[in-house]
Amino acid sequence: xxxxxxxxxxxxxxxxxxxxxxxxxxxxxxxxxxxxxxxxxxxxxxxxxxxxxxxxxxxxxxxxxxxxxxxxxxxxxxxxxxxxxxxxxxxxxxxxxxxxxxxxxxxxxxxxxxxxxxxxxxxxxxxxxxxxxxxxxxxxxxxxxxxx
Numbered sequence: 001x002x003x004x005x006x007x008x009x010x011x012x013x014x015x016x017x018x019x020x021x022x023x024x025x026x027x028x029x030x031x032x033x034x035x036x037x038x039x040x041x042x043x044x045x046x047x048x049x050x051x052x053x054x055x056x057x058x059x060x061x062x063x064x065x066x067x068x069x070x071x072x073x074x075x076x077x078x079x080x081x082x083x084x085x086x087x088x089x090x091x092x093x094x095x096x097x098x099x100x101x102x103x104x105x106x107x108x109x110x111x112x113x114x115x116x117x118x119x120x121x122x123x124x125x126x127x128x129x130x131x132x133x134x135x136x137x138x139x140x141x142x143x144x145x146x147x148x
Contacts, residue, residue: 001030001100002033002035002098002101003027003031003034004095004103004128004130005034005046006037006092007104008041009041011042011044012045015135016133016134024053025053028054028057031050031057034057034058035060035061035062036061036062037061037064037092037095038061038064038075038077039073039074040073041075044075047061047079058081059081060080060081061077061079061083062086062095063091064086064090065086065087066087067087067089089118092118093122097126100129101128101131102120102123102128102129102141103130103133104131104132104141105132105133106132107135120132120145123141124144129141
């Protein structure tokens with residue numbers, strides 16, 4: 001399985017971190033590739049968890065750049081494969097298109113205009129299975145958007 005990840009620059013809270021780690025441990029044997037955007041915060045935390053719990057997994061990064069000024073906010077994690085930088089929106093769609101399962105850790109349920117939420121909505125539109133790990137609960141990606 002190719003596992004895609006999206007999260008915020010603010011990082012994960014303890015609940016999110018524990019649940020992402022638990023999910024990775026539970027399904028680690030089925031993960032072949034993990035792909036994320038290499039941003040500071042949740043991407044870097046996901047990378048560290050995946051690398052420590054599943055050292056056999058190939059980690060690929062898809063760095064993003066601002067469409068306005070070309071700036072970037074990267075974690076510069078050590079990956080097995082790095083793709084060329086693309087705008088944040090393009091990069092996020094590339095992650096979804098590449099993955100078989102999408103894992104996301106948004107900051108909260110209210111701020112639904114963030115890049116994390118746009119990525120999760122795109123995954124829903126593409127019919128990707130996934131898990132949204134909110135700050136206090138976990139919900140199936142497809143169910144969450146079907147119910148809202």
